[in-house]
Amino acid sequence: MTVTIVGAQLGDEGKGGIVDLYGDHADVVARYQGGDNAGHTVVLDGDEYKLSLVPSGAVRGKTGVLGNGVVINPRTLFDEIDALKERGLDPDVRVARRAHVIMPYHRLLDGIEEEAKSDSDLDAGTTGRGIGPTYEDKVGRRGIRIGDLLDHEVLRERLEYVVPQKRAIYEDVYGKTAGEEFDVEALFEEYSAIGDRIRSAEMDVNAGEFLAEHLHDGDNVMLEGAQGTSLDIDHGIYPFVTSSNPTAGYAATGTGLGVTDVGRGEVIGIVKAYLSRVGTGPLPTELDGELAEYIREEGGEYGTVTGRPRRVGWLDLPMLRHAARASGFTGIAINHLDVIAGLDEVKVGHAYELDGDTIETMPATTERWGDCDPVYRTFDGWPEVDWDEIAAEGYDALPAAAQEYVEYVETEVGVPAYALSIGPGREQSIVRTNPFA
Numbered sequence: 001m002t003v004t005i006v007g008a009q010l011g012d013e014g015k016g017g018i019v020d021l022y023g024d025h026a027d028v029v030a031r032y033q034g035g036d037n038a039g040h041t042v043v044l045d046g047d048e049y050k051l052s053l054v055p056s057g058a059v060r061g062k063t064g065v066l067g068n069g070v071v072i073n074p075r076t077l078f079d080e081i082d083a084l085k086e087r088g089l090d091p092d093v094r095v096a097r098r099a100h101v102i103m104p105y106h107r108l109l110d111g112i113e114e115e116a117k118s119d120s121d122l123d124a125g126t127t128g129r130g131i132g133p134t135y136e137d138k139v140g141r142r143g144i145r146i147g148d149l150l151d152h153e154v155l156r157e158r159l160e161y162v163v164p165q166k167r168a169i170y171e172d173v174y175g176k177t178a179g180e181e182f183d184v185e186a187l188f189e190e191y192s193a194i195g196d197r198i199r200s201a202e203m204d205v206n207a208g209e210f211l212a213e214h215l216h217d218g219d220n221v222m223l224e225g226a227q228g229t230s231l232d233i234d235h236g237i238y239p240f241v242t243s244s245n246p247t248a249g250y251a252a253t254g255t256g257l258g259v260t261d262v263g264r265g266e267v268i269g270i271v272k273a274y275l276s277r278v279g280t281g282p283l284p285t286e287l288d289g290e291l292a293e294y295i296r297e298e299g300g301e302y303g304t305v306t307g308r309p310r311r312v313g314w315l316d317l318p319m320l321r322h323a324a325r326a327s328g329f330t331g332i333a334i335n336h337l338d339v340i341a342g343l344d345e346v347k348v349g350h351a352y353e354l355d356g357d358t359i360e361t362m363p364a365t366t367e368r369w370g371d372c373d374p375v376y377r378t379f380d381g382w383p384e385v386d387w388d389e390i391a392a393e394g395y396d397a398l399p400a401a402a403q404e405y406v407e408y409v410e411t412e413v414g415v416p417a418y419a420l421s422i423g424p425g426r427e428q429s430i431v432r433t434n435p436f437a
Ligand code: IMP
Pocket: 010, 011, 012, 037, 038, 039, 124, 125, 126, 127, 128, 129, 130, 131, 132, 226, 227, 231, 240, 241, 242, 243, 278, 279, 280
């Protein structure tokens, strides 16, 4: 069966921890969108591994697949694989031949377009990894795919077509001086060698076929979404979004499995007990001052990839109802309940007020979302407790106020909480349902 993991908010919900928790029961972990904009930390036997492309399961001896919907920066991929090898691991990572490649010029163009947009406050605060420009080229039918790196003749042909266009944009539109990033020969040399390495390591796969065979053999496949629903190019707060679809429909498109394969499985929305946001745009339940500082420090809310301090806010229920519908959640996991412990009261944005009406889900435009005033519900806070003890004892040991919070979220979102995280370690979780069981 499949279990699809989807961020229900704005990314950084702690998806990695849940993937890790259930990953033991998976045989294969596949990513279906995004690229090295998604940072995650894996802790194994006390060692910390910071990864952005290699699926965390691959650190634990599972097969990791980067599906066709992922944009792959091979430099990052091999840096991560080499770093893991140096530490004695031998990750099994497969890459879809249909996946698009992030080229050096994509990164440069990402930065430069953000700079240009910042004059009109339209910059999305991207991670600068070249994600948007790569997806643009994919849709514009001028992208370079993993399969092209394997065939030198095709690679040369593609580079000769696309690189002069990119160079012209860089030089003529932005007035910059192009370097090696726009040099066909230099790019050919580096990327054909990368293609050779992929081939000789037998990393390239027809992802859909590969995963379907595993399912056919009765294996468990985890489909790991990156970022979150409100960063989805279609269902998020456009234009302050990423350039792919973290929502569950893309778990099929971005791997080559059928929607029925995904739909027959479970779709778990990952919810952080409060909100955090990297980047720009409105945020109706945003907090500032001491309270924001407290949550930021307690939750270590600094970007994994960029190190930027994250904006924080109260949990936003309209956002969660929207996410649950867009992906068809069958369950949720609520993370970081420990981070907001120790507060006198905890608020939740239950609904919005917009032009005198009360609405329970997100408006379709970001400008209208920015006009929304949250209608808050206030809960009693719960104390700091010995979270290890609670994790050992289970759900009933959780402070009553925290249970009330969890049950309220379950009722409003309409699905049960399969797991709760109450600390950063794998053992600091309460697992109520194992979707693979
Ligand atoms: P991009 O994905 O680098 O193009 O960035 C687009 C937007 O998505 C920016 O607001 C980023 O901060 C945000 N973003 C991208 N990846 C992540 C992530 O893994 N966590 C949180 N925000 C992200």
